[in-house]
Structure formats: C-alpha cells, structure tokens
Amino acid sequence: MHSLPTAGESADGVLSRLNELKKSDGVVEVAYLWKNALDPTAYPSLGRFERDVTAIAASHLRGDAVGSFTSGGTESLMLAVKTMRDWARAEKGISRPNFVMPVTAHPAFMKASHYLDVEVRRVPVDQNLRADVPAIEAAIDDSTAMLVGSSPGYSFGVIDPIPEIAALAASRGLLCHVDACIGGWLLPLFRELGADVPPFDFEVDGVTSISVDFHKYALCAKGASCLLFRDPALRRYQFFSFVGWPGYVLLNSTIQSTKSGGPLASAWAVLHHIGHDGYLEIARHIYDATQAIVEEVHGIDGARVVAEPDASLIAVATDVDAFAVSDAMGRRGWRHFPQLSYEDLPRSIHLTVLPGNVERVGEWAAALRESIDEVAAAPEPTGLAAVKSAVKSMDLDSLSFDQLDQLLDMAGIDPLADSDGPSMAEMNDLLDSLPPAVCAKVLTLFLDRMTRPSQS
Numbered sequence: 001m002h003s004l005p006t007a008g009e010s011a012d013g014v015l016s017r018l019n020e021l022k023k024s025d026g027v028v029e030v031a032y033l034w035k036n037a038l039d040p041t042a043y044p045s046l047g048r049f050e051r052d053v054t055a056i057a058a059s060h061l062r063g064d065a066v067g068s069f070t071s072g073g074t075e076s077l078m079l080a081v082k083t084m085r086d087w088a089r090a091e092k093g094i095s096r097p098n099f100v101m102p103v104t105a106h107p108a109f110m111k112a113s114h115y116l117d118v119e120v121r122r123v124p125v126d127q128n129l130r131a132d133v134p135a136i137e138a139a140i141d142d143s144t145a146m147l148v149g150s151s152p153g154y155s156f157g158v159i160d161p162i163p164e165i166a167a168l169a170a171s172r173g174l175l176c177h178v179d180a181c182i183g184g185w186l187l188p189l190f191r192e193l194g195a196d197v198p199p200f201d202f203e204v205d206g207v208t209s210i211s212v213d214f215h216k217y218a219l220c221a222k223g224a225s226c227l228l229f230r231d232p233a234l235r236r237y238q239f240f241s242f243v244g245w246p247g248y249v250l251l252n253s254t255i256q257s258t259k260s261g262g263p264l265a266s267a268w269a270v271l272h273h274i275g276h277d278g279y280l281e282i283a284r285h286i287y288d289a290t291q292a293i294v295e296e297v298h299g300i301d302g303a304r305v306v307a308e309p310d311a312s313l314i315a316v317a318t319d320v321d322a323f324a325v326s327d328a329m330g331r332r333g334w335r336h337f338p339q340l341s342y343e344d345l346p347r348s349i350h351l352t353v354l355p356g357n358v359e360r361v362g363e364w365a366a367a368l369r370e371s372i373d374e375v376a377a378a379p380e381p382t383g384l385a386a387v388k389s390a391v392k393s394m395d396l397d398s399l400s401f402d403q404l405d406q407l408l409d410m411a412g413i414d415p416l417a418d419s420d421g422p423s424m425a426e427m428n429d430l431l432d433s434l435p436p437a438v439c440a441k442v443l444t445l446f447l448d449r450m451t452r453p454s455q456s
C-alpha cells in the first residue's frame with residue numbers, strides 16, 4: 001500500500017532523516033512506555049518534557065502561552081470545552097453555557113458537547129466553506145461563552161476567518177478557541193516559506209486558546225497533542241483535583257489519569273530530533289506536493305477540488321460516484337477517506353498530504369484518471385439495491401437499535417466475515433442515503449459487531 005503523498009500511514013522512507021528519526025524516537029518511546037505520567041513529581045523528567053513541548057508549541061504559534069500535553073486532538077478539544085464550561089459558571093454566572101461553531105468544525109466538539117452535556121450551536125459556512133461570521137453572531141445569546149474557528153477545518157482544508165471570529169468574541173467578552181489540531185504545526189512553516197497564510201495564532205487579538213497536535217504534522221508518535229491558553233488563569237478551569245476520599249491526592253490536568261509517559265517522551269525526542277530546519281524542509285515537500293496535486297486535479301476531466309486548500313488537506317469531488325472512485329483508488333494502492341455528502345456539498349475523497357513523494361504525484365493523478373474512467377464504464381452496483389429500496393419506505397427515525405441490527409443482516413454487512421460482502425462504495429452509498437442520526441446508530445452497530453469476541 002502506498003502511504004504517500006496522500007492519506008496514508010506515516011512518512012516512512014520518504015526522507016532519510018525521518019528513517020533515522022524513527023529509530024531514536026522508538027527508543028525513547030519504549031524507555032518511557034511503562035512510566036506513569038499521572039504524577040510529574042514521581043518522574044520529574046516527564047514534567048520537564050511537558051513544559052518543553054508546550055513551550056515549543058506556544059512559541060511556534062507566536063504566543064506567551066501556557067499549555068498541557070494531551071493524548072490527541074479530541075482530548076484537547078474536550079478540555080477546551082470543559083474549561084469554557086467551568087469558566088462560564090465561575091466567572092460569568094452562566095449555569096448552562098453554550099458555544100458556537102461552524103458546521104465544519106471537527107466532530108470532537110460534538111463529542112465534547114455530548115460527554116460534558118454542554119450545548120453547541122452549529123452554524124452554516126459561507127459559499128467559500130469558511131465560517132460565516134454574521135451567522136455566528138446571530139447564534140450568540142446571553143448563555144454563549146465561546147466561539148470556535150478551525151485552522152484549517154479537516155473536511156475541505158480551508159481556514160476560518162479567525163481575526164473576525166476572535167474580534168467578535170472579544171467584543172462580547174467571550175472565549176475564542178482555534179482548532180489548529182491539524183494545521184497548527186504546518187501553517188507557521190508554510191508562512192516562513194513565503195506562503196500567504198491567513199492569521200490564526202496568538203498574534204490575533206482575542207484568541208484565548210489553541211489546540212495543536214504533535215501526532216499529526218509534527219510527525220510524533222500517536223497520543224500527542226497540546227492545548228494552549230494565552231491566560232494561565234483560564235487554564236486552571238481545565239484541571240481537576242479531588243481529595244475527599246481516603247486514597248491518594250487526585251490532581252489531573254487531562255482526562256486520563258494514569259497514562260503512559262511514552263507519547264510525551266517520544267514527542268519531546270522527535271521535536272528536538274527533527275528541529276526547526278528539519279520541519280521547514282518537510283513543510284516545503286508538503287507544500288510542493290499539495291500545490292502539485294491541486295494542479296493535477298484541475299487538469300482531470302470529471303474531478304475538482306471542493307475548495308482551493310489553505311493548508312495540506314484536499315477534498316476531491318468527482319462527476320462519477322466518489323465512493324466508487326475511492327474503492328478503485330484503493331485497488332491501485334491509494335487509500336483515501338471517503339467523505340459523505342453534506343446538505344448541498346458533494347461526496348468527496350479526502351487527501352491528507354504527507355511529506356515527500358512529491359515525485360509520485362503524477363502516478364497518483366494517473367491512478368485517479370484511470371479510476372474515474374473505470375467507474376464511468378462500470379455498471380451501477382446492485383448488491384444493496386433491495387435494502388436501499390426497503391429503507392426508502394421505512395420510518396427510519398423510529399427504528400430501534402434491534403431493528404436496525406436486522407437491517408444490517410439483511411444487507412449482509414458482517415465486518416468480520418471472510419466472504420465478500422457489499423463493497424465499501426455500496427456501504428458508503430447506503431450510509432449516505434440515511435438521515436445522519438440513523439446513520440450514526442448504524443455505525444454504532446457496525447462497531448459493536450466488529451468488536452465482539454470472535455466465535456472460534
């Protein structure tokens with residue numbers, strides 16, 4: 001399976017320095033894997049690593065900020081929402097605060113809303129797929145405590161108008177969180193390379209917190225992100241402590257309590273090993289590859305980028321079914337995340353451009369051309385036709401989990417079966433035809449099936 005330059009696993013084998021890095025990173029990670037990062041007084045080196053990596057991230061984002069190391073973008077965003085909730089209760093007297101974000105913000109915010117029982121108000125994006133600031137403003141009420149923008153959003157790779165969102169937040173005394181989980185490491189490097197990167201970091205007045213993941217474009221091992229706050233006083237609401245029991249003093253900065261020191265130690269090692277010059281070189285490869293891919297797509301009949309990307313994420317829509325194209329690309333060794341349609345936005349395939357392999361962009365584009373031709377010439381798949389037509393006549397919203405489970409049986413969807421079931425394209429097509437809430441239930445059932453103990 002080719003891993004580059006599109007959505008793939010890692011940068012292995014791309015730059016020789018990364019190969020070298022993998023070894024040293026691995027050594028550090030293993031050394032700390034069994035150490036408990038619960039208590040930085042027990043392992044002072046882990047406390048030092050955390051202070052170092054968050055300071056590096058803060059200076060990368062041009063801020064004199066404080067931060068915490070977390071296990072990933074989702075945890076960083078959940079903590080941003082928890083901080084907002086507790087700040088609003090304590091300092092604004094809002095018992096049930098809400099926050100406002102564009103529909104393109106990452107679903108980790110929905111998860112935070114769900115887990116923390118905090119209302120989220122989602123507003124449409126403008127015609128360029130960026131946050132619509134007047135729509136955000138219209139959604140604010142007396143209980144609103146935070147506005148959110150992404151830099152960039154995952155789906156289409158465009159950056160929300162952060163200065164406008166932050167100015168609106170500041171004018172109303174609200175927090176402003178920038179989700180730079182996927183772009184926050186790369187974009188400052190793109191700027192340094194001369195790209196026109198819209199402002200999004202702590203240089204922007206009114207931005208109160210930023211999340212940035214080390215395990216994405218800083219190429220660290222998985223389990224590495226951070227949440228930064230401009231004002232240390234705000235971060236105190238992120239923490240949790242409890243002593244009202246007969247056991248140890250519980251004092252946590254993150255959701256996890258006992259946690260491996262491995263990801264933090266290896267992130268520290270990777271950041272120092274690659275260093276600024278190394279990251280700049282990697283960013284140049286990614287930038288060049290992104291531009292080259294976009295140019296190739298512009299030249300392919302029946303394909304288009306959904307938005308001109310601001311960073312290194314690209315959504316490609318196709319005249320023929322994008323899900324079938326995704327499968328056809330997979331057969332050629334290129335794996336992409338298919339993205340479901342959303343209101344009037346089309347289905348697409350998603351590319352996360354990784355370093356190197358810029359010379360393989362032509363090969364990728366040839367595979368896309370062939371895939372589009374193959375899908376155009378192929379008959380419509382009919383494997384799930386009966387299920388799709390049955391679904392049309394059902395009142396889906398009223399179906400219970402058990403009834404939906406029967407639907408999966410009817411569709412022959414068994415994630416653990418060896419025999420060929422419906423293709424991914426057909427399954428995605430079925431999912432895309434369901435109302436989002438029903439689709440979410442079906443996916444829950446799918447995961448339930450996938451994670452049951454095997455019978456043999």
Ligand SMILES: Cc1ncc(COP(=O)(O)O)c(C=O)c1O
Nearest residue numbers: 072073074106108154179181182
């Ligand atoms: C913009 C953005 N925010 C948050 C996340 C969630 O990050 P994680 O998968 O590390 O939890 C992602 C993941 O791709 C993302 O792209």
